[in-house]
Amino acid sequence: MKNNCNPYSDLIHEFSDTIWNGLNNLQLAEITSKLTSYNDIYLEIGSGSGNFLINLASANPDKLYVGIELRYKRCVRTVQKAQKLAIQNLLIIREDANLVLPQLLRESISGVYINFPDPWAKKRWLKHRMISIKFLDETSRILKKDGFIKLKTDHSDYYYSSREIFQTHSQFKLQDFSEDLHNSDLKKTNILTEFEQLFQSKQKQIYFVHFTRS
Numbered sequence: 656m657k658n659n660c661n662p663y664s665d666l667i668h669e670f671s672d673t674i675w676n677g678l679n680n681l682q683l684a685e686i687t688s689k690l691t692s693y694n695d696i697y698l699e700i701g702s703g704s705g706n707f708l709i710n711l712a713s714a715n716p717d718k719l720y721v722g723i724e725l726r727y728k729r730c731v732r733t734v735q736k737a738q739k740l741a742i743q744n745l746l747i748i749r750e751d752a753n754l755v756l757p758q759l760l761r762e763s764i765s766g767v768y769i770n771f772p773d774p775w776a777k778k779r780w781l782k783h784r785m786i787s788i789k790f791l792d793e794t795s796r797i798l799k800k801d802g803f804i805k806l807k808t809d810h811s812d813y814y815y816s817s818r819e820i821f822q823t824h825s826q827f828k829l830q831d832f833s834e835d836l837h838n839s840d841l842k843k844t845n846i847l848t849e850f851e852q853l854f855q856s857k858q859k860q861i862y863f864v865h866f867t868r869s
Contacts, residue, residue, distance in 0.1 A: 663727035667749065670734045674747045678755050686721075686746075687760060693719040693744070695765040700752045700785070701772055705733025705745075707848045712737070712745040718765075722747045723755055752785070759797045766803045767794060771850045774810035786817040788824065795826035798868040805865045807836065809854050814862035827866040836861040 667674050675682045689696065695718040699708050702722025712720040722745070724730050730747045737745045748755055772785045786806070794804060804827070808814050814834070821827050833839040837855060841863060847855065854861060 661727055663731050666731050667727050670731065673734045673737070673745065674730050674749060676749045678748055678750055678758055683758055687763070689719055690763065693717065695719070696721060696763060697766045697768065698723060698764055699768040699770065701770065702729070702733060702747065703770075703849055704729045705736055705747075707768070707770060707846050708733065708745060709737055709740065709742060710846045712742050713740060716742075716744055718744060720745050723752045724749060725751060753790075756790075756793045756797060761796055762799045762802075764797045764802060765799055766805070767798070769804065769806045770848045771808055772806075772813070774808065774813040784813065784816075786813075786820055788820060791820065791824045791827060795824070795868050800869075801867050803830070803865060803867045805863070807848070807851065807861060807863050809850075809859050809861055811860075811862065814864065818864055821864070821866050826868055828869050829864070830867050831863075831865040833863045834860070836863040 667676060686696070697711070697718060697720050699720070699722045702708050702724045705722060708720050708722045712718075722730075722733060724733070724747060727749065730749045733745075733747055769785065774784070798804075804821075806814075806817060808817075818829075818832070822829065831841065833841050836842060836845060837860075845863075851861065
């Protein structure tokens, strides 16, 4: 009989120091304690296989980078890559971001990256989109003053609808944006994700927006 068990769900336990399967009270306390070691903690929601997060962590060893990702394989692959590069300032939480954010302390996070979230393109699926007033309420609580949310997407409707939601929220102000990131001055500081590398090869237009908490 074929074994339908995900092999990465077992493998993940070999990396328990770096991959937290959920977020319990002890682990939450550890994130809090890391504030004494790192002045800045950044989140990437939907961190995939980790290329984006690893690039940031490698370039900024004095900051802590936390990826939130649901898929076991992507969590494991991220940590395997980080270990090969001897990166110490990276942590992965295998959990739904909507369950993680409410557990984080007020004004404890310096920035949030959201790269190519599921656009839930069909009308009946719009309620599942990540960017919502409820999400921004929670994010504004955990962000420090002047902390940011940076969003990249290849989906034009998701970009424009997200901007509208941000602009109706009193706690966020627009800092920067591009409707064609790879052909803008912002390209100089852009870090490519795995999906973005694929989109770039297809010359697909990338949208970017940067809001800060007031």
